[in-house]
Amino acid sequence: MGVASLSVIYAGIIISSMFLPPIMIKNLGCKWTIVVGMVCYVSYSFGNLYPGWYTLIPTSFILGLGGSPLWSAKCTYLTISGNVQAAKHNKKGADVVNHYFGIFFFIFQSSAVWGNLMSSLIFGQDTNISDIPEDVLSTCGAFGCGITINTSSSNSTSSRPAQKLVWTLLGCYIGVGVLAILIVSIFLDNIDHQQTSQFRGNREPFCHTFLATFRLLKDWRLLTLIPLTIYSGFEQSFLSGEYTKNYVTCALGIHYVGYVMMCFGATNSLSSFLFGRIARYTGRAALFFFAGATNLSCIIALLFWRPHPDQLPVFFVFPALWGMADAIWQTQTNALYGVLFPRDKEAAFANYRMWESLGFVIAFAYSTFLCVEYKLYIVLAVLVISMITYPVVEYYEYKNPTQPIEQATYENPKNKAEEAGIISQTWM
DSSP, X not given: OHHHHHHHHHHHHHHHHHHHHHHXXXXXXXXXXXXXXXXXXXXXXXXXXXOSHHHHHHHHHHHHHHHHHHHHHHHHHXXXXXXXXXXXXXXXXXXXXXXXXXXXXXXXXXXXXXXXXXXXXXXXXXXXXXXXXXXXXXXXGGGXXXXXXXXXXXXXXXXXXXXXXXXXXXXHHHHHHHHHHHHHHHHSOOTTHHXXXXXXXXXXXXXXXXXXXXXXXXXXXXXXXXXXXXXXHHHHHIIIIIIIIIIIIHHTOGGGHXXXXXXXXXXXXXXXXXXXXXXXXXXXHHHHHHHHHHHHHHHHHHHXXXXXXXXXXXXXXXXXXXXXXXXXXXXXXXXXXXXXXXXXXXXXXXXXXHHXXXXXXXXXXXXXXXXXXXXXXXXXXXXXXXXXXXXXXXXXHHHSOOOOOOGGGGOOHHHHHHHTTOOOOOOO
16 A cells, blocks of 8 residues: 555656646746645645545545645745845856755755654654564565565564554644645745736636646757656665665664664755755766766665674665765756756746656556666666766756846845835735
8 A cells, every 4th residue: 555655646746747837836826836735745644644545545646736836836936036036146046046955955855854753753652673583684685675574473673553653643744734834825925926917817828838848848958857857766766665675674673764764864954955055166067976976886885785783884874875965966956957947947847846756656666576686777777877868968058058037027026015115015
């Protein structure tokens, strides 16, 4: 049911990426698209209160439908804000956008720390740990297929926590989600209110907006970035799925998964902030190749490493390095899309979510019947292809820089209010 739920989520994201983001963002604006997407996310937490096929699958699909508009609106909002700020202070738009994405992913990736800390502390109250036998340890890592891990009652390292603790954790997640919705609804500026009003007043044909995501595929730069975007889904799914299952759970027990992912989240969060700031000095290309070299080293090491409980620090080294690389993939790829397609941001970020989600779906599709060794080879192959195709786009952008949209196009309504003598206002 868990694998089916995750598959439905990313299938929903792929479907919604095809048409929903441009329609919702142009009609509702970035702010209210974000609010609607967050409501979809919270519905999935409610579905997990009583997990079953009739609760998880529908809420998984609802989450997927809201996922692409949410992320596309967020990326569009950050890109607009970055370009407005750059124009005010006479800075390069790409540098400010990079910095803004770094700040966002610094905060976003820290959720892996807080979320896993909550789950570890709550589920830690019901821990009944037993030693893992040597015959199970021999199947861990890339040397076993990872699909024969003993999950029976005799090995309580992967047993289900008490239902009361599950409800406590979900209650915490739901509470945080509802609080976030209220904060965004009340305090976030409606930065593109003027553009959405003009769009509704001069409505384009529905088919024109509906096909905006696919129409952008005519741009060869977007097609060339598809392998890099798909790789983002592959590398995230490998660490969160395969590494935690076939290395951590297999050799240490499920109670260590939260702590390992906290390490990943902390490194990812700090690296996002760092790389968002230094990108203006190093450039995107240097960071991308550094992330590629880091992932390449980790993949080769994981192919030969035999995980054992006596090597506890090593279990945290890999997620730390992977988190550092993922920070670059997330911040720089999102910023690159915003820089390359300033006039089609909604469709560009919808394509990003669609192709990234396709990477997740493909990884989930083969997760149950391929051995870990072959999964690592697949991730390695997609990485190599990405590092071949991406430089083509970067070189073309270096020779023919894309001009950002003028500041006046996205003047902040809050600033207008201040100029008019209004103390504060919130566009509804």
